[in-house]
């Protein structure tokens with residue numbers, strides 16, 4: 439899934455050396471994944487050529503939105519310099535609470551007519567003024583002869599946060615070839631082709647993206663402003679710890695460790711996020727004829743919380759696992775960064791998925 443209207447079509451999605459770069463700007467860090475697309479025994483293959491991240495100061499990115507452009511630009515310059523990345527065309531991930539993803543059937547029109555008709559159709563379902571929105575639509579099937587319409591997926595995002603991120607990237611001397619939803623990127627790098635119905639849940643520091651797909655087609659896409667940082671804040675407040683101490687305690691004990699107060703604070707703190715995941719699963723079931731999920735696949739740094747997968751599996755009665763973004767990638771050990779520890783690797787799902795989308 440990709441945005442066709444957003445990004446500059448004159449800038450190559452694949453760099454002159456054959457590499458595609460996915461760039462994820464999250465609350466904790468900027469992350470790049472460099473992938474090469476090729477073929478192996480006649481089938482498309484992908485190999486990892488580099489992974490890197492540079493931490494961001496608190497407040498630079500809040501709830502997915504770039505708030506301090508200069509800090510993001512500085513981190514990006516550092517990322518490129520430290521890793522000696524040579525290519526400059528990137529696929530940029532975006533996420534924010536106002537993004538709307540909906541099923542929308544469009545009349546069977548020429549591409550030019552479709553572009554003109556889209557804002558009028560979108561206006562009916564998107565709760566933001568069209569002049570402040572970026573909209574895109576992708577067909578999801580063939581023309582329905584009964585209605586002469588094509589089933590498809592509408593994506594709308596407020597324009598301002600996208601422009602703020604693009605500017606921060608361009609000031610670092612990089613070029614944005616395409617903008618793609620972070621949640622679609624996580625779906626691409628995490629979803630298991632063997633499963634028909636699966637939820638991919640990317641738990642970040644501020645934001646959790648939930649996508650439930652049926653045969654790879656997103657059916658429920660939700661962005662909630664909940665993540666790992668609120669758990670840290672809760673421990674810090676409860677226990678009178680600094681944020682750094684609270685972060686360490688969170689990682690050490692999780693939902694299952696021996697420190698009763700920390701574990702209790704985390705169990706309470708994680709409940710609203712678990713409720714969001716549960717309600718997305720129920721919504722999917724009720725809007726898809728009671729279809730059952732085969733698995734919940736967790737990714738993002740927040741998915742490393744000890745005991746979370748088991749807790750979700752018990753609550754939802756659905757198999758739940760933490761999934762590594764490299765599972766579908768050949769040559770996954772091509773760079774030393776690909777051997778990072780699990781929670782760091784799991785935070786690369788979006789950047790890897792963005793770069794994987796270059797083949798789409």
Ligand SMILES: Nc1ncnc2c1ncn2[C@@H]1O[C@H](COP(=O)(O)OP(=O)(O)OP(=O)(O)O)[C@@H](O)[C@H]1O
Nearest residue numbers: 464465466642643644645666667739740742743785
């Ligand atoms: N071992 C661990 N146990 C529990 N939480 C962890 C662990 N490792 C990382 N985290 C949490 O993961 C979160 C960061 O995840 P991630 O790097 O995916 O976020 P991000 O992409 O920077 O943020 P966002 O997507 O919200 O903008 C932090 O809240 C951090 O405390």
Ligand SMILES: [Mg+2]
Nearest residue numbers: 464465642643
């Ligand atoms: Mg993230």
